[in-house]
Amino acid sequence: MSDTNSEPARKLAIEVRDLHKSFGGHPALRGVDLVVPEGTTCVLLGISGSGKSVLMKHIMGLLRPDQGTVLVEGQDVASMDESALNQMRRKQGILFQANALFDSLNVFDNVAFPLRERTRMSEAEIQETVNATLAKVGLSHATTRFPGELSGGMQKRVGFARATILQPRILLYDDPTAGLDPLTTAAVNEIIATSKQQLGATSVVITPDVASAFGMADNLVLMDEGRIVESGPPGVFRESQHPAVKAFLRNWLARKKGPQGSGPNPTGERS
Numbered sequence: 001m002s003d004t005n006s007e008p009a010r011k012l013a014i015e016v017r018d019l020h021k022s023f024g025g026h027p028a029l030r031g032v033d034l035v036v037p038e039g040t041t042c043v044l045l046g047i048s049g050s051g052k053s054v055l056m057k058h059i060m061g062l063l064r065p066d067q068g069t070v071l072v073e074g075q076d077v078a079s080m081d082e083s084a085l086n087q088m089r090r091k092q093g094i095l096f097q098a099n100a101l102f103d104s105l106n107v108f109d110n111v112a113f114p115l116r117e118r119t120r121m122s123e124a125e126i127q128e129t130v131n132a133t134l135a136k137v138g139l140s141h142a143t144t145r146f147p148g149e150l151s152g153g154m155q156k157r158v159g160f161a162r163a164t165i166l167q168p169r170i171l172l173y174d175d176p177t178a179g180l181d182p183l184t185t186a187a188v189n190e191i192i193a194t195s196k197q198q199l200g201a202t203s204v205v206i207t208p209d210v211a212s213a214f215g216m217a218d219n220l221v222l223m224d225e226g227r228i229v230e231s232g233p234p235g236v237f238r239e240s241q242h243p244a245v246k247a248f249l250r251n252w253l254a255r256k257k258g259p260q261g262s263g264p265n266p267t268g269e270r271s
Contacts, residue, residue: 012036013036014070015071019031029058029065030225045207050224053174056206061088065078092169107147133161138157139157139158151184168201171201173204175208177209219232
């Protein structure tokens with residue numbers, strides 16, 4: 001229901017309808033429905049094997065559905081040929097667990113790579129754009145260093161700079177804080193938030209870190225055995241009575257608490 005005082009509905013950047021996918025007869029996705037409005041951050045939660053990465057690969061066009069539809073900015077991904085897929089992917093920035101940096105290129109050339117491959121910018125324009133992008137992630141001092149000389153957190157920031165250098169409309173993050181210490185994790189989460197503010201980008205994030213998820217998400221989605229069992233803003237998710245949600249949050253809190261006592265609890269769930 002709408003009223004004259006409400007904000008107009010946002011356009012959908014991503015829409016998934018009744019998505020099914022199996023591998024070797026084993027269902028990975030079982031009728032997934034998902035909408036991600038433009039300019040929002042959707043965080044996918046769930047245990048390993050719940051279908052999060054398979055869903056994201058459909059959004060990238062790396063997998064074709066057995067049944068159902070995936071629309072990215074209104075375009076049916078499954079109907080695209082390779083040329084159209086490449087055009088779509090140019091509008092997406094992708095950051096995986098492994099940063100996929102080129103070891104033989106320094107920081108500057110890693111970040112400049114998409115500009116040299118996909119644009120007709122002059123070297124002067126490339127230098128200006130790369131320097132400005134590296135400044136935003138606090139790496140102006142590291143332009144001549146190579147990936148092997150960087151900490152894990154710095155590599156993440158280089159990966160982020162390269163993923164956003166073309167100012168994509170959609171950003172996809174597959175566990176971007178994997179293996180990072182708490183301080184670096186906080187820095188990466190801040191970068192994700194900044195990308196939304198500076199680029200107005202739509203983001204889909206896979207993370208096992210519930211604290212980070214509650215801090216960055218406009219919408220949280222819990223996947224379980226290839227289905228979405230709960231979806232909503234953090235407040236709704238926190239109060240969910242769905243058994244799978246309660247079990248997921250309880251298990252996360254137990255792992256977080258560990259033998260040393262509990263840390264911050266953004267979920268409101270009692271341990």
